[in-house]
Amino acid sequence: MKKEKLVTSWEKRGKEKGREEGKKEIAKQMLEKGYKINEIIEITGLTKEEVSEQES
Template sequence: MNQMETERLMSMLSIYERRGREIGRQEGRNLGLIEVAKRMLEKGMKKEEVLELTGLSEEMLNELVRDYSLR
């Protein structure tokens, strides 16, 4: 492998590493929002309010309700 190929490979690895970090951060934010939504529902908040305040999709919220047997 020559110098140019090595540099190209290192650049690609750097891009993949950054993308992996971005995905990990997004997954962490989603898990946090899910936990907050779960607590909101447990406190008796309406699904519409939880959707508005968390920004979760209706599908995601319905899955949460189903998985945790919430309202």
């Protein structure tokens, strides 16, 4: 039973990380299209720092 919980925990962390990476990729595309940082923050839920990291 502990093994099942551990796998579920890893799966959950993996899915969360995948969602975060997806949001960052969307933010990068939005920056390229000329969206304002505040709009990207509102839409993606990322922080200003996370959005700014995508500008490079």
